[in-house]
Amino acid sequence: MALAKASNRSPRLTEGLNQGDAEERRCSKKKSKICTDFSENSEYADLAEKVFQDVNAAFERDELIDEFDIVPVESKANHSPVLHVASEHKLALEAWCVPYLFTHSYKSFLAVRRKQKCSLSSLISSTNPSKYGSFKASNFSESDRINRGLVLSRTLVLLNPDITMAWNFRRDFVPIVSPAILEAELRLVSLVSTRKPKCPEGFVYRRWLINQAFKNHLLLPETIGEWFPIEVKSIEIPILKYFSNYHAWSYRMWLLQKILYDQGIPLEQKLLVLESEVNCTDAWMNTQVSDYCGHHYRHKLLHLLQLTVPENSSTTHHEKFIARMKKELDQNAKQIELYEGHESLWCHRRAVMKMLLEYLADNGSDECNNSHSVIIKDLVYNEQKFVSLIISDDNVAENSKERTTLNCNHCRKYVAWTNAQFSKFNWQLSTNDFNSSQSCI
Amino acid sequence: MAASLSTDIILPNPPPDLLLPKHAEFLSRYGTSKEDYEYCMTEFLRMSGMYWGLTALSLMDKLDSVPPSDVIAFIQDCFDETTGGFSPAKDHDPHVLYTLSAVQIIAMYDEFKAVDCSKIVSFIQSLQQADGSFFGDQYGEVDIRFSFCAVATLSLLKKLDAINARKAADFILSCQNFDGGFGSKPGSESHAGLIYCAVGTLSILKEVDRINSDLLGWWLCERQLKSGGFNGRPEKLPDVCYSWWVLASLTILGRQDWIDQKALIKFILSCQDTSTGGFADRPGDVVDPFHTLFGLGALSLLGYQDEKLLKLKKINPVFCMSQDIIDKLEIEVQILPGGGAS
Numbered sequence: 183m184a185l186a187k188a189s190n191r192s193p194r195l196t197e198g199l200n201q202g203d204a205e206e207r208r209c210s211k212k213k214s215k216i217c218t219d220f221s222e223n224s225e226y227a228d229l230a231e232k233v234f235q236d237v238n239a240a241f242e243r244d245e246l247i248d249e250f251d252i253v254p255v256e257s258k259a260n261h262s263p264v265l266h267v268a269s270e271h272k273l274a275l276e277a278w279c280v281p282y283l284f285t286h287s288y289k290s291f292l293a294v295r296r297k298q299k300c301s302l303s304s305l306i307s308s309t310n311p312s313k314y315g316s317f318k319a320s321n322f323s324e325s326d327r328i329n330r331g332l333v334l335s336r337t338l339v340l341l342n343p344d345i346t347m348a349w350n351f352r353r354d355f356v357p358i359v360s361p362a363i364l365e366a367e368l369r370l371v372s373l374v375s376t377r378k379p380k381c382p383e384g385f386v387y388r389r390w391l392i393n394q395a396f397k398n399h400l401l402l403p404e405t406i407g408e409w410f411p412i413e414v415k416s417i418e419i420p421i422l423k424y425f426s427n428y429h430a431w432s433y434r435m436w437l438l439q440k441i442l443y444d445q446g447i448p449l450e451q452k453l454l455v456l457e458s459e460v461n462c463t464d465a466w467m468n469t470q471v472s473d474y475c476g477h478h479y480r481h482k483l484l485h486l487l488q489l490t491v492p493e494n495s496s497t498t499h500h501e502k503f504i505a506r507m508k509k510e511l512d513q514n515a516k517q518i519e520l521y522e523g524h525e526s527l528w529c530h531r532r533a534v535m536k537m538l539l540e541y542l543a544d545n546g547s548d549e550c551n552n553s554h555s556v557i558i559k560d561l562v563y564n565e566q567k568f569v570s571l572i573i574s575d576d577n578v579a580e581n582s583k584e585r586t587t588l589n590c591n592h593c594r595k596y597v598a599w600t601n602a603q604f605s606k607f608n609w610q611l612s613t614n615d616f617n618s619s620q621s622c623i
Numbered sequence: 624m625a626a627s628l629s630t631d632i633i634l635p636n637p638p639p640d641l642l643l644p645k646h647a648e649f650l651s652r653y654g655t656s657k658e659d660y661e662y663c664m665t666e667f668l669r670m671s672g673m674y675w676g677l678t679a680l681s682l683m684d685k686l687d688s689v690p691p692s693d694v695i696a697f698i699q700d701c702f703d704e705t706t707g708g709f710s711p712a713k714d715h716d717p718h719v720l721y722t723l724s725a726v727q728i729i730a731m732y733d734e735f736k737a738v739d740c741s742k743i744v745s746f747i748q749s750l751q752q753a754d755g756s757f758f759g760d761q762y763g764e765v766d767i768r769f770s771f772c773a774v775a776t777l778s779l780l781k782k783l784d785a786i787n788a789r790k791a792a793d794f795i796l797s798c799q800n801f802d803g804g805f806g807s808k809p810g811s812e813s814h815a816g817l818i819y820c821a822v823g824t825l826s827i828l829k830e831v832d833r834i835n836s837d838l839l840g841w842w843l844c845e846r847q848l849k850s851g852g853f854n855g856r857p858e859k860l861p862d863v864c865y866s867w868w869v870l871a872s873l874t875i876l877g878r879q880d881w882i883d884q885k886a887l888i889k890f891i892l893s894c895q896d897t898s899t900g901g902f903a904d905r906p907g908d909v910v911d912p913f914h915t916l917f918g919l920g921a922l923s924l925l926g927y928q929d930e931k932l933l934k935l936k937k938i939n940p941v942f943c944m945s946q947d948i949i950d951k952l953e954i955e956v957q958i959l960p961g962g963g964a965s
Contacts, residue, residue: 399855
């Protein structure tokens with residue numbers, strides 16, 4: 183393992199604002215083979231800098247670029263590998279140029295940071311964004327360096343969004359002090375996610391941006407209900423592009439909780455947000471049967487819905503919630519019958535059933551306790567009917583075997599799991615057929 | 624590999640033998656012949672890469688294939704004197720993720736004098752929040768992984784008293800879901816890798832009793848697919864790294880025998896690349912040090928030994944390091960007694 187050794191090969195860089203520095207020009211050139219080691223070859227550094235500038239020019243021409251990709255195209259002479267369709271806001275790079283562009287940008291970026299670290303250590307630790315402005319005015323060459331670092335960091339996160347320090351540079355030097363800046367940074371994160379939908383660092387940066395926006399009063403509490411669906415819309419692309427996108431859904435839940443737990447946000451705005459998310463996930467649940475991320479989100483959403491009580495309506499809220507949960511179970515049962523063999527659907531059923539039973543047990547006055555125990559009895563009865571129906575399929579469907587067998591296996595696990603978890607609710611399901619299992623209830 | 628309807632894969636039959644010499648060769652060669660481009664692309668996690676490779680080598684008792692002075696020089700290069708944290712590579716930013724990797728390597732070589740360890744302790748201390756959670760760095764992201772890194776780092780440095788341990792455990796429990804699993808932060812979905820972080824943290828803090836082990840054990844067992852491999856969440860494909868995360872969690876919970884161990888061994892062995900050495904996430908995919916460590920680690924936890932009596936060293940299920948290092952440091956973690964019925 184030469185990992186340690188290789189790290190001593192400290193990259194010599196094309197630092198500063200233009201092409202490679204003089205020292206680099208003196209280095210030997212190896213023209214015969216493709217080489218991306220810029221410390222040895224400045225010709226490629228020149229080429230890469232040209233591509234880098236073309237990318238920057240595209241962003242200057244068109245600040246609404248909304249999709250980025252790398253396309254497998256062979257190199258052509260006298261032709262820029264940067265493909266920009268301004269009318270549709272699309273940007274792409276021909277794949278052959280990526281190693282050159284990335285290595286060049288990476289090493290240049292490290293050089294910028296190394297310099298900046300020496301001279302700006304006080305600024306980095308500063309949390310006051312207004313310092314950036316005064317600094318800029320008083321020292322031009324340093325601010326040029328920062329601007330260079332910012333455009334380099336943009337290229338780096340497009341090509342490899344896992345590089346945390348590139349995002350950190352933006353945290354240090356892009357003060358989130360106006361809606362326009364906030365929007366531009368959010369747009370960059372969204373752009374990155376069109377090519378790398380599951381990249382965690384993009385969502386981490388997005389969270390940081392939203393926290394800054396709240397801190398700097400860019401998001402008004404009384405308009406959160408309008409703003410939230412727009413923000414959710416922007417993470418729909420990574421959600422749809424990458425199956426079971428943990429970071430995207432986790433971000434969505436974080437945002438929802440942040441708003442609901444924020445005491446400065448009016449209740450009616452919170453209710454608007456919840457309503458919008460219920461509608462949004464209603465549609466999602468109808469079309470997705472195997473992406474558990476969305477099911478988990480839906481389960482948590484229903485829980486938050488129950489906790490957020492509109493003023494003066496606790497009784498109707500209570501009844502509405504029970505009705506909603508029953509509807510959720512009905513929908514889920516239909517999907518289980520229609521789309522056999524999906525573990526996500528069965529997990530969701532466990533979650534919803536557990537939430538409903540615990541809610542009924544915890545939220546009853548003496549008079550409605552009786553009605554609650556009736557509801558629970560009813561639930562157990564219907565559930566027995568449902569699992570018996572599913573399991574009876576195992577015997578009939580000889581030819582469409584695999585899906586059905588899978589569904590029955592999930593059903594048996596569901597029965598075992600709920601029996602173990604819900605014993606305190608007199609819950610005892612049986613995997614026998616319905617008539618003989620009646621006696622168990 | 625043809626995928627079956629059940630989001631699983633079909634294994635080649637029979638699985639290859641365990642090819643330890645090839646894996647050692649793969650790891651000691653790793654990073655030597657890299658193109659500049661690839662080297663730069665992966666530098667952002669180099670420190671963890673070092674930990675994966677070195678730990679895997681140490682499990683095969685082949686740590687001597689790497690010059691220790693190179694390793695320690697690299698560690699020192701990545702130490703940030705100002706914050707007390709380690710960065711993944713020189714000139715990158717310090718983060719708790721790479722701080723744990725660095726301290727694990729320091730412990731492996733017993734080189735605690737290589738850097739000023741009191742600064743590391745201050746760094747970790749500075750990251751703890753009022754709710755018990757930990758930031759990963761100065762920018763304030765919270766994640767259950769950072770809790771594990773912080774607590775494991777302090778444990779290796781014998782300075783657990785530097786933080787509020789009770790609150791650290793409270794935060795872990797606030798990430799628990801209805802299914803007994805844990806997510807990255809409160810409200811996030813259960814995930815096998817993050818469950819390992821949660822269970823590992825509680826094991827170091829000796830608070831495993833606060834978990835409903837039967838419920839969590841159930842969820843973990845349901846990760847095992849027909850192929851024998853584990854996935855990390857419902858309806859995802861199996862991946863060798865979850866062999867480690869799920870099995871290590873079950874081991875800490877004393878429920879290792881709840882799964883089909885033979886089927887798991889077959890799956891792990893099938894993920895080897897028999898020509899280059901190394902393990903991939905699934906049979907036929909490209910190998911890397913990350914999956915190689917977790918493949919070997921899981922085999923070690925299972926006490927696997929092949930006919931040629933090639934033996935892996937015993938691994939610690941919490942620290943994912945050779946057990947002899949943990950013994951030497953006299954660190955004790957909480958492992959629940961086994962033998963519970965499934």
